[in-house]
Amino acid sequence: MHSLELNKIAGALLGTLLFVMALGIIADGFFARHKLEKAGYALAGFVDSHGAGQAAAAAPDTPLPVLLAKADAKKGEGAAKVCTTCHTLEKGGADKPTGPNLAGVVGRKMGSTGYAYSDGMKGMGNEWTYENLNKFLTNPKSLVASTKMSYAGERDPAKRADLIAFLRTISDGAPPFPTP
Numbered sequence: 340m341h342s343l344e345l346n347k348i349a350g351a352l353l354g355t356l357l358f359v360m361a362l363g364i365i366a367d368g369f370f371a372r373h374k375l376e377k378a379g380y381a382l383a384g385f386v387d388s389h390g391a392g393q394a395a396a397a398a399p400d401t402p403l404p405v406l407l408a409k410a411d412a413k414k415g416e417g418a419a420k421v422c423t424t425c426h427t428l429e430k431g432g433a434d435k436p437t438g439p440n441l442a443g444v445v446g447r448k449m450g451s452t453g454y455a456y457s458d459g460m461k462g463m464g465n466e467w468t469y470e471n472l473n474k475f476l477t478n479p480k481s482l483v484a485s486t487k488m489s490y491a492g493e494r495d496p497a498k499r500a501d502l503i504a505f506l507r508t509i510s511d512g513a514p515p516f517p518t519p
């Protein structure tokens with residue numbers, strides 16, 4: 340009797356554990372890349388800093404010009420598949436109901452294709468410089484708090500640089516990358 344009771348409890352605990360593990364596995368599937376990158380950084384920080392891992396992890400990111408100099412537009416083109424859920428990328432492409440056309444976006448005035456932008460985006464009155472694109476693509480809401488772009492952002496600086504390098508290839512007359 341007693342051991343049956345214990346078995347039940349053990350079973351319930353095991354079930355909960357499995358459920359949590361399954362959640363973890365599902366979450367890993369969604370965020371696999373981000374997780375990997377985080378681990379990479381933590382390790383690099385640890386190695387560099389002789390034990391001051393925390394301080395190194397909080398160190399500023401590699402400057403954008405350095406990242407852009409190493410960026411791979413071809414990889415960025417692959418990564419931009421996710422953008423095509425909402426955006427057209429070809430020159431002269433129409434705005435979708437879900438997002439404006441992105442051809443020519445580098446150097447363009449923010450919120451200027453005629454798409455039904457958020458008021459926040461319309462009110463920016465700024466240009467899509469490489470810095471602004473980098474900030475927006477890290478976390479759209481960090482640049483335009485009320486943005487309609489419900490894309491979480493690419494947290495990996497190198498992958499973001501690849502994306503920006505790709506956007507440059509679809510933007511006639513885009514300025515050269517800043518020199519590192």
Ligand code: HEC
Nearest residue numbers: 422425437438439449450451456457460486487488489490
């Ligand atoms: C879920 C849909 C969705 C996804 C996915 C998405 N976007 Fe957007 N994007 C939008 C919307 C909507 C806007 C307009 C935002 C506003 O008005 O605030 C926008 C705006 C932009 C702008 C500003 C354009 C302009 O004309 O000012 C850029 C740049 C941009 N997105 C880049 C990207 C890139 C690069 C990706 C892929 C990495 C991406 N977006 C993924 C929906 C999306």
